[in-house]
Amino acid sequence: MTKHRARYGPHNPDETYIAHAFAEQLVDLGEVRMNYATVGEKSSPALLLIPGQTESWWGYEAAMPRLAEHFEVFAVDLRGQGRSTRTPGRYTLDNMGNDLVRFIDAVIRRPTYVSGLSSGGVLAAWLSAYAKPGQLIAALYEDPPLFTSELRPAMGPGIRQCIGPIFDLWSTYLGDQWSIGAWDAMREAAPERLPEWLKGIPFPDEPPQQLKEYDPEWGRSFWTGTVAASCDHERMLRSVKVPVLLTHHQRITNDATGFLFGAMSDQQAQRVQDLLRAASVPVEYRSFPDVGHAMHAEKPDLYVETVLDWVKSLDV
Numbered sequence: 001m002t003k004h005r006a007r008y009g010p011h012n013p014d015e016t017y018i019a020h021a022f023a024e025q026l027v028d029l030g031e032v033r034m035n036y037a038t039v040g041e042k043s044s045p046a047l048l049l050i051p052g053q054t055e056s057w058w059g060y061e062a063a064m065p066r067l068a069e070h071f072e073v074f075a076v077d078l079r080g081q082g083r084s085t086r087t088p089g090r091y092t093l094d095n096m097g098n099d100l101v102r103f104i105d106a107v108i109r110r111p112t113y114v115s116g117l118s119s120g121g122v123l124a125a126w127l128s129a130y131a132k133p134g135q136l137i138a139a140l141y142e143d144p145p146l147f148t149s150e151l152r153p154a155m156g157p158g159i160r161q162c163i164g165p166i167f168d169l170w171s172t173y174l175g176d177q178w179s180i181g182a183w184d185a186m187r188e189a190a191p192e193r194l195p196e197w198l199k200g201i202p203f204p205d206e207p208p209q210q211l212k213e214y215d216p217e218w219g220r221s222f223w224t225g226t227v228a229a230s231c232d233h234e235r236m237l238r239s240v241k242v243p244v245l246l247t248h249h250q251r252i253t254n255d256a257t258g259f260l261f262g263a264m265s266d267q268q269a270q271r272v273q274d275l276l277r278a279a280s281v282p283v284e285y286r287s288f289p290d291v292g293h294a295m296h297a298e299k300p301d302l303y304v305e306t307v308l309d310w311v312k313s314l315d316v
Helices: 093-108 119-130 164-174 183-193 217-224 233-238 266-278 300-313
Strands: 025-028 033-039 046-050 072-076 112-117 136-142 244-248 251-253 260-262 283-287
Touching: 025 093, 033 093, 046 093, 046 119, 072 093, 093 119, 112 119, 119 136, 119 233, 136 300, 164 183, 164 217, 233 266, 244 266, 244 300, 266 283, 283 300
Parallel strands: 046 072, 046 112, 112 136, 136 244, 244 283
Antiparallel strands: 025 033, 033 072, 251 260
16 A cells, blocks of 8 residues: 555545635535635625636635735635535536636626636636626636647647646546545656656655645546537637636747647637637737746736736726
């Protein structure tokens, strides 16, 4: 038996969670109980923050105090992450997007700005296309894997030419709902299982906190394509109805193989902009090639400044 075999998640809170600077709350949305933290004044505009894959609400913790000077901030744990409910077999963009529609109705209760990172950025795009009329003011897509998180994208590399093999590794050795938990075996297998462009990613001796709070079935749903089976990204982007800021961070494409280390290629980012403009919505694009994937955690001041500059520029 390996050293690290645990079933992390809401069913095992003592092994899983740590304390944070902001109080956490749960709201019952029907299928899921969604965990969230909120800061700021109710008289301020609302801002919904959607974390990326493996990230819980507290990924925004460094940025939240400054954001709270301008917004009432709501940072959530998506289903299958943090303290929110695990939903075996039910990890799809449509289900997660509708969780957020219910959250806006039940908790925020007024039009809101939304900012999402990575998979959360794809969900920000989902909301900007499919939320109820009047729920969203505008949407920030923070380095989202649009097209790249699809199994068969309309253009450019897909999930299996990007970070997908990491998701497959987690899913295989950790199991749905951490049902296997073979962390040490996973670390030993990684050099042979991962393709060349991902071999340098380190795996610490202990599972990092964000992975303890993550259901590896998320990764399986991306690797197999089930997460977006009913949500074609191109169709979604053609349906967007509110102003958008797209930020695009560090990316490296191997021209010989087509493999991408990053969230989106430059060509895919341009296609996102083209589709949004075809939908007749204002779109601003900002490139940050020297910034890591999660700007809000790595460079919280730059993230807050970017949000504020964009919001001030909007004619809403």
